[in-house]
Amino acid sequence: MYTTHNDRRFRLIATIAATTWLFGGHLAAAEPKTTEMDPFKVAAEFGLEGLRIQNSNSAINQSRLELHGVGQMQDVSGLAPNLFSNNSDTRGFGDVLALRGVANSIFFSAPAVVLSIDDVPGGSVSSYPSALLTIDTLVVKAGPQGTDYGRNAPGGVIDIRTRAPGAKHQGNVQVEYGSFNHSAVQAAFDGPLSDKAGYAVSVGLADRDGYVENTFRKLSADDRRSLAGRGALYWRPDDKLQLRFGVAMEKVGDDAVRLSSLASRDPFAVSSDLNGETKIDRLQLSFQARRKFDWGTVTATTSRQDWDLNPSSTDLDLSSLPLAFSRVAQGEEAWTQEIRFESTPGSNKAQWRAGLFYFDSSIDGDALREFIVPPGAFVPRGFVQTERTVFTIGQTNLAGYANIDRPLTEKSILKLGLRLEHSESEMDRSKTSSNNFGFPVPPDPRLNRSQNHDDVSLSAGLVHAVSDSLSLVARTSLAHKPEGYSAFTGNPQLARFGRERLWSSEAGATFGQPKGRFGGSVLGFWSVIDGYQLERTVPNSTDFVVVNAKTVTSRGIEAKFMWTPVERVWCDFQIGCTDARFDDHRDATGTSVDGNHVPFIPKLTLRTGVTVDLANGLSANVSCTAVGRSFFDERNTATFSQKSYGIVSAQLRYRIEQWTMALYGHNLFERDYYQFINPEIFAGSPGAPRRIGVQLSYHY
Template sequence: MKNTWFNHSACLIAGCSALALSVGANAQSASSDFVLEEIVVTAQKREQSLQDVPISISALSGDKINTFAAGGEDIRLLSSRVPGLNAESSNGRVAPRFYIRGLGNTDFDLAASQPVSVVVDEVVQENVILKSFPLFDVERVEVLRGPQGTLFGRNTPAGIIKFDTRKPTQEAEGYLSASYGSYGTGSFEFAQGGGISDKLSARVSMLYSRRDDHIDNAYLGEDDALGGFEEFAGRAQVLFEPTDTFSALGNIHFRSLTGTSSLFRANILTTGSNDINGNFDRDEVYFGDDHGNPQEYDSWGASLKMVKDFDNEMTLTSITAYETTNGSSLGDIDGGNPDGPGFIPFQSTTQDHIDDLDQITQELRLSQQASDQLFYQVGFFFFDSDFTVRTTPFFVPDSTVRHQNTTWALFGQVSYDVTADTTITVGMRYTDDEKTADAYSGAFGAQLDTVELEGDRVSWDAAVNHVLNDDVSIYARVASGFRAPTIQGRDVAFFGVPTTAKEETIMSYEAGFKATLAENRLRWNGAVFYYDVSDLQVTAVGGATNSVQLVSVDEVIGYGFETDIEWLASENLTITAGLGYANTQINDTGLRVPTCGSGQCTPLDPIDDDGFAIVDGNPLPQAPDWTVNFTADYHRMMGDGEFFIFADYALQGDTNMLLYDTAEFSTSGTFELGARMGYRFGEELQHEVSIFGRNITNETNLKGVIDFNNNTGFVNAPRVFGIGLSTRW
């Protein structure tokens, strides 16, 4: 049965819930003092309880992120950890692609535009390399679903993933943690913060993580040739508070990564089936090249946030930031050699470089609690980026495309309490966006083309939140959003010209509830949504034409729901569960895309006279219909310390990999299991020793495909077991 995986997932969650009810019932007689901690978010650029914000939001704590990352995982660990979120990358530990409620972009180019924005410490990370900054010393991650165009700007029609790191405080505190596991996977993390004087505090944090090369290149007879990485990142923050009404927070951060890029494996899918076949071996590849798929990136950035409080609860905030990065990734695209595995028409190796990216952002924001009923904020935003993408196909000289983008915006939002129980929030933003791409073809040795695009748009949203009682509130939200016109220059490397896509717009409708029940021991939030996207920017990748071209889809309709639960079943057991459903449909009778260039796939779409697939009615690529997540955290006192065990489960439902539908390029019911157990001890249980496992069942989950040469695919990370030690003070 196609949805057997979903039935098993539902049974797992139901069974664990029944167990929690039993444990919780026994615990009630012992104590009823325990309650959920309030989750404070900044989804609307001010501190609010998550339960009071009229937006579908999921929040993950930094401690939970650390658990998910124990096996050397990068930012893609967020995939399916919250309802409606998918993440993948064909560029290894950099250039992640995020999808919220099915909306995203499969474009692998280093200049690709994405409809999901990543914001770190209130600074937008626009380029795909910047979006991959490693996770360490994180306070909280917030996933905001639906258009966020009023306060955060263009390129947010799908939503935002927002990271807040731990900030300096006057209190001296810190931590140190280390782990070691399978394949030589290791990590070391350190943070120290505290007051330097009564007006100055600082925090320094760093991360070192690594994995040994452990995959053999069997074709060349090379042992332990690929699969490893080494990453070092750090952050230093200084908070200056000379008065009660002024503060300045400086932040400088860096990242250095070397290792293996994504490993593409030839013909691991058999024609007519999406099951991974016997050509796949986690411990071996059969590359004809000896380059080892190297990857290397160096990044750093700095920001200054200044806050000035005035009389009458008025606050002026300025955030100035700079980001830069350089690096390259090389891939054996065909995934094999002249002898296979399977039929490989020709060898293909490509290296992509990003050179001298410079991103500057400036935000000025004035906010005021003007009265007991009225809060407003207005602001100005400026963005400027300049970088060059260089492509090395090896059979022709390098080609380059210089991308420049300048954006400015004016925005405002007002929240008004109509009654003690009902709040209306309205926002608006005007954005002006200009892009230029100068393309230079190595094949012709001269400037090939200059493309200039300009767009401006007013985005708006309106929401109403109504408190039914002390425990339950309901809300409704209407939001517009847009993605500025986009330039794709990838085909310059292969004798083509840049392609463009016009402005993308979305109207989104959402209604939901937020409840805190069972004497504040159960938090249950949910939402239903419907959206209509016009001129959706998608990328037709590969196929018979071996091209990477932007395409504008006339219309895409999406609808579904998401819900998540956090439950204190007892003083010793906390359970969380999330479920998301998204149905997406392309409505464009004229849209046709090339199918696989190898002829080894089985298209299920109608084919026109030119051999192109008619994709009208298809779901969007990398848009899973279901996402399921579950965690259970149990602890109890044992001797002078505390025993604990944490288990997590994440599942992704039916997912098409490409715009066109085939028997091969899709997945159904892929999942991963993880666990950590150990013992905490010390005066305040500040020391910890643990063992952990990630992808415990060693699932081989297809994450993406390359279709122009053969049925090439790439998969998730292998099973990792390890031990961990940590202490805090």
């Protein structure tokens, strides 16, 4: 059945190519609601200090990201209200990315929060790029977005735009050194190659010693090394056509996963016989053509991503004894094809957007686990079991989407959206076991399964401008996440998990003059989720599967404020509160957990800061990031929870002509906390400790 993926893929490419030819042979499109600054560069319009105030959107520029210490995807928690990344610093592998209570499972479910970089969507959350290079804008769109984007996004979208070339050559080189021997170099260059062509290229290299000390092997356990790069060539043969060829790569050579025992007095100390390592190679190629017509624009985008994790090895017992370890090799190949049609922007007329999208991914895994089995009536002392699981999981999605913004009056706009999607998933899985005593162990029966489903997503909203300084918004949406398979079980009934259906509604207000000193938004949301997907261990086994909780309700509020009390002082404040609970669900033992909090969803996220321009090129910033209590199991066990915590950071900058020097500090009060807890091995991933560093950059 897997050969049919390639057949379908190439048939779809041919169809899109034919459609493209019918619409003029060459395609190009302009981003909606943007401002063209030069022949290539497209920049978003911002309000106060890089944060556009909208109800469900949070837009942040590169300067604001630097002030908050956001350098990789794992740092995005709190960039928008109720956005949180649960991770063990593995460059994405096994991360849970949540927004408004909707999240992916650790390994096998589709993303709830989609990452899109320059119109190129990501694959699984594990394969999202870690490094964030040359960002022009980062926009977080909360709530279901499947009627606006090709890739299905039931929880929201992180939409990143990188810097495009302008009419002049420009570049930036930055070097950095800090605590734990952290050293980093970033360089970005862009500009014209001719009056019709341009380039943009960036590269980043980072290296540091680990935060966790392996006392048994007398070395730092979780050293980090990475190299990332991104480049694009732009060609504009005429004023209506633009072509873009893009490439992005990332190479990671990290040591152990940042894990320590929950029983340890020092979360930054382990005594492991196996130090572990994580090696990742990622390569993404993309091509985009966009063309303007009198009626609007057409955009065609194609991409291919290869992500290879080989290996990820972990000492599961975190002790000096060879009791348990795992070694995972996993690869993901993802293809995307999208053709999008958009009307020409204009006031007092309907704006529409429609498109076709195709996604095809294949994940190949080889997971080895070795562990000692406690002695029993039929188990001798020193019995060591070795299990190897080999699997291939395929996922295919074909979707059509459309939305329209239709003015009802001069002050009211009706927003309607529709998405039709066909999903197919398949799995081929086998498992073999052995032991050090040579006892025969029959292999699991081979599983070869497939399934498909059709879904409809809808959205309807109303925006009303009460005045120039006050707008009201209301929106309701039906969305879904597709069904799939768990590879870490041989039970056919447990291997399959069903789709997740979401009904989400929101209402709020945006206030403040466009160029005023104070502005903000307040919003409330309510989501009812049927078939909520989450992962857990099967009792009396080593199986780990995705299950569907019958019903979950997630409700909460979001607030964003920007304030300039006096000249040269800027304050920003973002807070989100989420109450996501099981309404109808039983844990692995069959016990009801109704009313318990859903794992991996913090009750609160907060990110706030104050920036002061001290004149003569000197500026200072102080920021605080806070996270409410989080649980990491269905029973809400106190041991497997993290209490509320806050982190304070600061930065002092001095700029003279083309040079900028910065002194920064993160987690200044040395707050200890866990950013991820694994109940299965009684371990957690401690958050980064205090770091102090300096940056020096040159811009031309």
